[in-house]
Amino acid sequence: MMNEPLFMVPVLHEKIWGGDQLKKQFGYDIPSPKTGEAWGISAHKNGLTTIANGEYAGVKLVDVWRKHPELFADMDTTKPFPLMVKILDAHADLSIQVHPNDAYAKKHEGPRELGKTECWYVLSATLGASIYYGHTATTKSELREMVQTGNWQKLLKRKVVKAGDFIYVPSGTIHALGAGVVVLEPQRSSDTTYRLYDFDRIDQTTGKKRSLDWDKAMDVTTVPFTEPVVEQETIEEKNFQQTQLIDSPDFIVNRLRIKADKTISKTQPKDSFTLASVVDGSGEIIKDGHKSTLNKGDHFIIPSNFGDYEIEGSELEIVTTEPGEKIKQIG
Template sequence: MKLYPLSFTPILKERIWGGTKLQTVLHKSSLSKNMGESWELSAVSDDISVVNNGAAKGKTLTELIDLFPEELLGEKVLLKFGKQFPLLFKFIDAKEDLSIQVHPNDQLAQARHNSFGKTEMWYIMQADENARLIVGFNKESTQTDYLSHLQTNSLTELLKEYPVQTGDVFFLETGTIHAIGAGILLAEIQQTSDITYRLYDWGRVDDKGVSRELHTDLALEAINYNTTKSKITYDNVIENKSVTVVDSVYFKTNYLQLSTSYSWIKKEDAFTVFMCVEGKCTLTYEGELFSLVKGQTILIPASITHFLLEGSATLLEISI
């Protein structure tokens, strides 16, 4: 079998803070009124994505990596990560505020959980009026400051809020305290990790009256108590040209505003992922047409060197 552009069945996750935008805006198939996350491409244990198109339909992402390690991942990725798929791609709908949380870095996550850390980025797809994110401290702080405010339920007084709108980008290094606020639909790109330390959950309980576990002690060593610059400014967008918005050691994300056509040529010896965050387009590869619409994600194996994109869409292009 020869590899081709691969799409996967979304893995849908109910969350206490979730809503219905994944269904109504992104057309995910679910009747739940609390659907918080759509895992678009995942190699997290027990949540392995399954191909839903072409000759590989029904195979898992990890099965394909075993069969075609270099062709799918690329030699550079294979040398660095082995057969581990290093990134996780999601769409998230926050009907209510998420918990205030933090993610450990690679060293801490490896020592405690045998896992990658969780560096991540957000692209805001839609935001209700007055929607906001919480990202980092609003002034240089200490562990003592943090614990004092946590104990008096005044943690938010230490944290920075950002009003958001469609197109805003945030890059969150590990250790950055954060929370997605109510009324936000976003695309998330992150390291392959499901390690989250929950710090504060707004006094919320589930339908059985039970509050969710907090991870106060675990978080203390993970938190960066300094201020951070997480919001990314990009104003050099040119239609039908791929423009870099995030370039980190973990992943690179380009923004592509497609209005007519774009001839994609392989730049790195690595796989590439496209997330469609607005509009729709087609991808033509070796005479075959693949569709990509808002809320869909497609994996381009490293063995593919060129193809044509046509249509009117906003795309995030992610590579290692």
């Protein structure tokens, strides 16, 4: 029986819109001041995270997934690992984009490709920073006309955000992070993005504008856009708060806040596993007398056979992601 979670070594990606907040806020060893993404937990081919500790130290998560289904509620590990967690630093606006659902991704991108539903938990935002979220078109033809004529100001909806905000982004939603926003992004394990607009930026590698995907993007965009209603529940006691940010078919996301001198008891259900990211503070996980240190920027998995454990914290904030019912049913 394991007495410590599976800690991950994040994979860092440079982006045209990236900055240096992943180093400043989380201490990551970024490859350049244009680092946009830290893939904290990933078994996707474009960013394979590695186990940092224990008997699987040095092994890629994807290999542990394939060989040890007992750690993942005996899901079908011949299929792709279903979830991913990133931290994104938007030093500049991201491209205006949309993601497909599972059926479209499999048909157009390959039989093992997943669709991409995601969510954002805002970790920091400069004053007045915003996101692009949704659109005004009422029909597909109106959407196509506004895209082709570049009527972005009329088409795109924007929303001002602040630290602590939560945004649910189902597949089919036109969206983008705006400059000055840093988010934790729990999502399906997919890297399929269809760009509608990229502000005419030039890729420094090619010297050309980045490619756009109008046809596929308009295929998959949900029209009209209706902002999802997300119901949240909070349990609160002295020095501890747990908020369920969302319970969706793809993932269940919770935020835990633990103040100093507080220990909470947890039990990992045998029918699920938990992806966890430390977004603030420090603490420990205690399992059978063994203590694992938690620091801001850590990402780890609590496997389905982990059983009972405790968490101690000092202004500790953890965001956890678990498979939703759809993933459990198809897994």
